[in-house]
Amino acid sequence: MRKSIEQFVAGEPLPAAKINSLVGSSEEVAIAAAREHNRSGLHIHMRFEFAIGVFVFDGSWALEFGDRMSLLSAGADWIEVAIDLSDAALVAPTTIGLIATTDWGEECVYDTPSVSGRTVTTKIYLRTSRRSPTGCMVIAVGRRRDE
Amino acid sequence: MTRLLDGIVGPNGKRLWVVSKQHITAQEANAICDWTQRVTRGLRREHSDDEAEMPGHHRRAFHAIGAFRFWMPTYGPSATFDGRVFSDSVLFGVRADQQPDLYTIVPDRTPGTSGRFQVKLGIQLPNDKYWVHVWGTPQLVANGYRYFRFDPSSRTQSSFVLEAWGNVLEAFRGQDQQQVVGVIYMETRPEL
Numbered sequence: 001m002r003k004s005i006e007q008f009v010a011g012e013p014l015p016a017a018k019i020n021s022l023v024g025s026s027e028e029v030a031i032a033a034a035r036e037h038n039r040s041g042l043h044i045h046m047r048f049e050f051a052i053g054v055f056v057f058d059g060s061w062a063l064e065f066g067d068r069m070s071l072l073s074a075g076a077d078w079i080e081v082a083i084d085l086s087d088a089a090l091v092a093p094t095t096i097g098l099i100a101t102t103d104w105g106e107e108c109v110y111d112t113p114s115v116s117g118r119t120v121t122t123k124i125y126l127r128t129s130r131r132s133p134t135g136c137m138v139i140a141v142g143r144r145r146d147e
Numbered sequence: 148m149t150r151l152l153d154g155i156v157g158p159n160g161k162r163l164w165v166v167s168k169q170h171i172t173a174q175e176a177n178a179i180c181d182w183t184q185r186v187t188r189g190l191r192r193e194h195s196d197d198e199a200e201m202p203g204h205h206r207r208a209f210h211a212i213g214a215f216r217f218w219m220p221t222y223g224p225s226a227t228f229d230g231r232v233f234s235d236s237v238l239f240g241v242r243a244d245q246q247p248d249l250y251t252i253v254p255d256r257t258p259g260t261s262g263r264f265q266v267k268l269g270i271q272l273p274n275d276k277y278w279v280h281v282w283g284t285p286q287l288v289a290n291g292y293r294y295f296r297f298d299p300s301s302r303t304q305s306s307f308v309l310e311a312w313g314n315v316l317e318a319f320r321g322q323d324q325q326q327v328v329g330v331i332y333m334e335t336r337p338e339l
Contacts, residue, residue, distance in 0.1 A: 014171040019179075023162055026154035026182050033190070039152045041189030049209035052332065054278045056299050064299075065276045065334045067208050104312070105284050105294040130312065135299040137278045137332065139209055 051083050051140035057133065069138065077127055081138060083113075083120040088144035090115060096142035100124045102133035152189055155182045208334035212277075213238035215266070216328050219295075219311050220254035221321035222261035228321070229254055230264060238270050238331070246270075255308075262311035262319040265301075266329070275302045277333035281309065288323035291315030295327065 008014055053069030055061055061074035068084040083096075090096055093115040100108040106128050113122040120140075126133050155178050157163040163178045165171065215236035221228040230252035234244035243249040248269040255263040266279075281295035293313040301308035309329065317323055 016165040016167045016169060016171075019165045019171060019175055022179060023155045023164060026186075027162065029186065030152045030154045033152050033186075037152070037189070039189065041152075041191065041194075052207070052209040054208070054276070054332070065208060067334065101280060103299055104296045105281060130296075135278070135297070137280060 049139045049141050050088075050144060053081055053138045055079055055081075055136045055138070057135065069140065072121060077132070078123055078125050079136065080121065080123045083122075083140050085115075085118040085120060085144070089118060090120070091143045091145055095144075096120060096140060098122065098124070098138055098140055100136060100138040102126055102128050103135035104128045104130050104133055106130075108136065152186065153182070155179055208332055211330045212272075212333045212335060213268075213331040214328055215243070215250045216326055217250070217252065218324050218326060219262075219309075219321045220252060220264050221324075222254070222256070223320045226256075226320065233326070238268065241270065261316075262321070263308060264310075265306050265308050267306045268304075272304045272331075272333065273335060275304050277302065277331055279307055279309070279329050279331050281327050281329045283325075283327045285313070286323075286325050286327065288313065288315060288317045291318055293318035293323075295329070 008018065051066070051068035053066035053071070054064045055071060055074075056064045061071060061079050063069070063071045068087075070082045070084070072080040072082050074080065093113075096113050096115075098110050098113070100110060102108060108124050108126055110122050110124040113120045124136070124138060126136055153160070155163050157174065157178060163175060165175060213236075215238075216233040217236075218228075218231045220226070220230035232243060232250040232252060234242065236243040236250050238249050241249060246269050248267075250269070251267040253265040253267060255265065278299075279297040281297070284294045285292035286294075291314040293311055296310040296312055298308050298310065311319055311321065313319065
């Protein structure tokens with residue numbers, strides 16, 4: 001991509017060539033950005049991950065931080081999570097999966113995700129071969145529509 | 148079909164070329180300002196625009212902020228190996244061969260704590276809300292397997308504790324060494 005470092009001098013006429021250089025650069029930025037992003041800035045192609053939630057147990061399970069994921073309910077050895085699809089719907093209800101691991105590094109099993117409108121819900125089972133887990137990281141992978 | 152982010156355009160949606168010797172008016176200047184605002188607004192949804200945070204850096208938590216390839220320490224009566232972090236490990240875009248103390252493994256050799264070691268960070272993290280996952284597990288070791296535990300309560304902005312465990316002594320003591328990669332996940336996006 002061409003580098004456009006234009007400087008205008010106060011009190012002097014604004015040369016058309018410099019303005020046009022900016023216009024041309026903006027076009028190049030638009031083309032470059034469009035390879036990976038839609039016009040609102042969201043990634044357009046299938047990303048390996050599109051949502052995450054880190055859940056920590058401190059007397060009860062809570063979402064510590066995340067993106068497009070929230071906690072609906074929890075029990076002793078399970079959490080039910082919601083995944084937000086408001087910015088891009090799934091291509092099909094089956095184009096989503098989860099990678100969920102406890103702090104012990106073991107993967108968790110989960111129910112088949114249920115899609116309702118712009119939300120996906122599923123229950124994740126935090127069973128380990130060791131002591132009870134105190135943390136769980138959940139990553140959602142999937143293919144979403146280009147909107 | 149994806150619609151492109153528009154470049155500098157006029158009211159008719161077409162590129163606002165200026166003819167030589169034509170006067171530049173507020174229309175051209177405003178179109179440039181408008182484009183800058185649209186680009187900033189669009190790219191900020193998924194990327195940093197802060198010079199200090201590295202412009203273009205993905206803010207989402209599922210884009211890892213760091214990864215370290217390592218061998219765990221060994222434990223037991225005659226163990227002396229303190230572990231090793233490989234030089235291609237990264238944290239916030241800095242490589243371990245650029246900053247040798249980027250990741251430092253400190254084994255906990257307290258009797259009865261085989262497998263536990265602290266990982267010290269050479270760059271302080273913005274806060275202690277992060278997650279470390281060691282990919283490539285379970286590892287197969289002699290007659291068994293090995294996992295790595297990341298204890299969330301051990302987190303600070305400059306260190307955390309990992310613990311190797313498994314179903315045989317070799318898993319805890321670090322025999323049958325295999326390289327693994329620990330990945331740090333952290334949300335670096337401010338409230339939008």
